[in-house]
Amino acid sequence: MNVNAMIIDGKDNVAIAIEPIAAGDTVTYLVQGKPVSLKAAQDITIYHKLATRPIAKGEPVVKYGEHIGVATEDIPVGAHVHVHNVVSPQEDRRSKE
Amino acid sequence: MTFYGYRRPDGRVGVRNRVLILPASVCASDTTRIISQQVEGSVTFNNQQGCSQVAPDQQLTMDVMAGYAANPNIYGTVVVSLGCENCQMDLVVAAIRERTNKPLEQVIIQEAGGTLKAVEMAVRYAKQMVADASMLQKEEFPISELIVGTECGGSDPTSGLAANPAIGAMSDLLVQAGGTSILSETPECIGAEHILARRAKDQHVHDRVYEITERFEKHFHGVGEDVRAGNPSPGNKAGGITTLEEKSLGCIHKGGHSMLNNVYDYGKQVSAHEGLVLMDTPGNDPSSVAAMVAGGAQVVVFSSGRGSPVGSPISPVVKITGNKLTFAKMEDNIDFNAAPIIYGEKTIEQMGEELLQMVVETACGKQTKAEALGFTETAIARMCNYV
Numbered sequence: 189m190n191v192n193a194m195i196i197d198g199k200d201n202v203a204i205a206i207e208p209i210a211a212g213d214t215v216t217y218l219v220q221g222k223p224v225s226l227k228a229a230q231d232i233t234i235y236h237k238l239a240t241r242p243i244a245k246g247e248p249v250v251k252y253g254e255h256i257g258v259a260t261e262d263i264p265v266g267a268h269v270h271v272h273n274v275v276s277p278q279e280d281r282r283s284k285e
Numbered sequence: 286m287t288f289y290g291y292r293r294p295d296g297r298v299g300v301r302n303r304v305l306i307l308p309a310s311v312c313a314s315d316t317t318r319i320i321s322q323q324v325e326g327s328v329t330f331n332n333q334q335g336c337s338q339v340a341p342d343q344q345l346t347m348d349v350m351a352g353y354a355a356n357p358n359i360y361g362t363v364v365v366s367l368g369c370e371n372c373q374m375d376l377v378v379a380a381i382r383e384r385t386n387k388p389l390e391q392v393i394i395q396e397a398g399g400t401l402k403a404v405e406m407a408v409r410y411a412k413q414m415v416a417d418a419s420m421l422q423k424e425e426f427p428i429s430e431l432i433v434g435t436e437c438g439g440s441d442p443t444s445g446l447a448a449n450p451a452i453g454a455m456s457d458l459l460v461q462a463g464g465t466s467i468l469s470e471t472p473e474c475i476g477a478e479h480i481l482a483r484r485a486k487d488q489h490v491h492d493r494v495y496e497i498t499e500r501f502e503k504h505f506h507g508v509g510e511d512v513r514a515g516n517p518s519p520g521n522k523a524g525g526i527t528t529l530e531e532k533s534l535g536c537i538h539k540g541g542h543s544m545l546n547n548v549y550d551y552g553k554q555v556s557a558h559e560g561l562v563l564m565d566t567p568g569n570d571p572s573s574v575a576a577m578v579a580g581g582a583q584v585v586v587f588s589s590g591r592g593s594p595v596g597s598p599i600s601p602v603v604k605i606t607g608n609k610l611t612f613a614k615m616e617d618n619i620d621f622n623a624a625p626i627i628y629g630e631k632t633i634e635q636m637g638e639e640l641l642q643m644v645v646e647t648a649c650g651k652q653t654k655a656e657a658l659g660f661t662e663t664a665i666a667r668m669c670n671y672v
Contacts, residue, residue, distance in 0.1 A: 194446070194627065204442055204525075206627050235442040235590075235608065236525035249527075252445070254477070256531035269527070276513055276528040277476070282495060284479040 193217040195240065197253030202237040202269050204251075209238070215266065229266035237269040249274050286462060286641075288648040289423040290430070290583075291357070295385045297557070298430040299357035300583045300648040301601065302421060303328045304414045306407065307354055309366035309377050310335025316400050317365050320407045326415035328598040330663045336370035342668035343371055348552030349665045351380035352579025354389070355554070356599050360418035361388030363410045365403065368395030384554055388414055429463030432555055433644060434577030434585040434600070435539040436469060438570035440517075441524025441590025445535020447607025447626035447636075448588035453541030454637020455586065455644065460543045460560045467555060467577045468540040469566040471501045472512050476530025477537045481563065484545045493548035497565040516568055520591045524608075539588070551666055555580035570595050571664035574602065584644055594618045596660030601653045603643060620654050 192207040193215050203217045209232040216225045217240075224240075232238050237251065243263040248255040257274035267273075291299040306329040308317040314331045321329040330353075334346040350372070354362040362381065366374045374393055381389060390410040397403035435452050437444050456466040474481060478498050485491035505512045517526045526532050543561040550565050552575070564580060566573035570593060574585055578600045585602045587595065592615035596602050606612050609624035621643055625631040647653060 191629075196446070204446065233525065234610070237442075237527070251531060252534040254480075254530070254534050256476070256534065257528045270525065271522055271527050274527050277530060278513075279476075281475075281478050281498065285482060 191216050191218060191223065193238070195219060196251060199250050199253040201239060201241045201243055201250045203240050205232040205234055205236055205238060208234045227266050229264055230268045232268055239263045239265055239267050239269050241265060243269070248277060255279060286428045286645060287425050288428060288431070288645050289650070290426050290648060291360070291421050292424055293357050293385070293387055295387060297357035297581070298426050298583070299359070300650070301358035302360050302418050303358060303599070304411050304418060305329070305354055305359045305362040305599070306411060307350060307362050307364045308332040308335070309350065309364055309372045309374065310370035312336065312367035312370060313365045313394060316394060316403055319400070319404050320363070320365065320411060323408050324411040324415060326418065327411050328661060330598045330661055332665070334665050334667070335372040337671040338371055339669065339672060345551055345666050345668060346372060347376065347380050349575050349579045350377055351384050352552050352554065352581070353599055354381040355384035355387070356578055356581055356583070358583055358599050359387070360421070361414045363390045363392065363407050363414070365392045365394065365407055368393045388417070390414070427463070428459065428645060429558055431459065431584065431644070431648060432465040432467065432557060432580070432582045433459055434467045434469065434574065434580070434582035436570060436574055436577070436585055436587040437473070437536055437539060437589065438587060438595060439589040439591035439593040440521055440526060440532055440535065441608055442526060442535070443607030443624065443627060444588050444590045445538060447623040448590065448605045449535055449538035450633045451605065451623040451626060451636040451640050452539040452586050452588055454633050455640040456539065456561060457541035457543050458637060458641050460541070463558050465555060465557055465559045466540070466543070466561050467580060467582060468537065468561065468563045469573045469577055470536060470568050471497050471565050472516055472529065472568045473533045473536035474498050475502065475512065475533050477533040481537060481540070481545055484543070486544055486546045490545055490548055494545070494563065497548060524590050549580060552576045552579040555582070567666050569664065569666070571662055572666045575663045575665055584647055586640065586644060589619070592618055594655065594658070594660055595662065596653070596655030596658070598661035598663055601647050602655045603647055603653050604655065605640065618654050
């Protein structure tokens with residue numbers, strides 16, 4: 189088993205590549221010590237994000253268990269998640285506590 | 286845990302023993318460079334401000350100047366002013382005297398009779414101060430005397446995964462030992478305010494967290510801009526950070542899990558033994574580091590995924606990265622490798638202990654990579670344009 193990604197919080201819908209990943213590679217990350225695998229839909233640069241669940245257009249992108257952005261298009265599992273398909277959520281800061 | 290440092294007459298403890306040649310304005314900065322070049326053991330910096338400023342803007346400059354002089358790493362200060370600038374000698378001296386009773390000398394270039402005469406006067410003052418400083422013996426102090434500034438710059442996703450959590454673990458240990466840890470960079474709290482606010486000591490501190498982030502954003506709106514237009518930077522994005530909110534959620538890990546006890550304005554004097562505090566600084570690294578050093582930080586710990594070289598004229602800056610490729614490529618600039626956290630080789634807690642050890646060694650005199658390279662570049666935050 190080659191662990192080449194990691195996830196920070198159980199609520200997250202993105203994982204972080206911790207090695208360079210090529211399209212078609214198996215992506216493996218640990219959830220509470222147990223390996224979870226999926227197939228990379230695209231090349232993922234080391235330390236960039238990929239979707240671990242389908243993220244619909246308008247849905248929040250979740251990392252650290254928090255909203256880091258909003259999807260601007262439907263993002264399939266294994267796809268690169270970055271500035272081309274995510275914008276700042278710009279949420280009301282006081283409503284989140 | 287203890288370290289060996291220098292006791293100052295104002296009761297604070299330094300980890301370096303330098304003499305500061307302080308330029309009161311941009312018009313004195315070339316002169317202080319010439320002075321400092323002639324006095325081994327002295328430091329100076331380029332002050333781009335000090336004149337043509339409205340009051341709140343000038344206050345930022347005054348606080349950094351006074352704070353640099355008062356920082357316990359400085360034995361004493363020779364203030365050099367041109368003579369006609371807004372930051373007049375008597376104002377600068379009064380601001381320094383509000384913070385410290387350490388040795389202080391003054392040279393006004395226009396009164397001394399030009400650059401060469403001012404250089405001679407200031408060099409003589411500074412050489413005497415360096416001689417006096419060299420007689421000081423180090424003493425042993427508990428690490429509760431330390432104020433450590435924390436910064437992240439040239440961030441990438443490894444900063445939030447490894448380097449900043451390691452800094453957070455170090456910060457928690459320092460706070461438990463009775464020291465002070467400063468979290469900084471107001472724009473990099475945007476999107477994570479609620480997490481800091483939940484950890485606030487009381488309602489006032491809670492409200493201040495929102496106040497400084499809202500003020501920062503509003504400031505940019507005032508000139509028709511959005512803070513997100515320049516943050517994350519191109520390097521942050523190339524590294525894999527997508528939004529300011531993502532960057533912020535990684536950034537605040539530097540504060541660990543301690544209670545947030547206070548929120549300071551830019552460059553104000555920070556109290557020792559206060560635990561975790563937040564300072565209102567910009568995301569720009571040299572000016573954020575400057576504010577914490579002005580606040581009294583004797584050591585700064587600075588994470589960088591991309592590999593920042595920034596140092597300080599006053600305080601040692603310990604560089605840490607969570608990016609194994611950056612550590613391999615830029616080892617001449619980086620002191621500490623936190624990448625083992627990402628690869629499951631070490632825990633955040635283990636790396637936090639190792640980092641605290643490095644902070645203590647640095648406090649005892651070990652040179653940082655930035656010090657070895659002689660990096661002293663610094664900047665002072667601005668409120669608005671010159672008048």
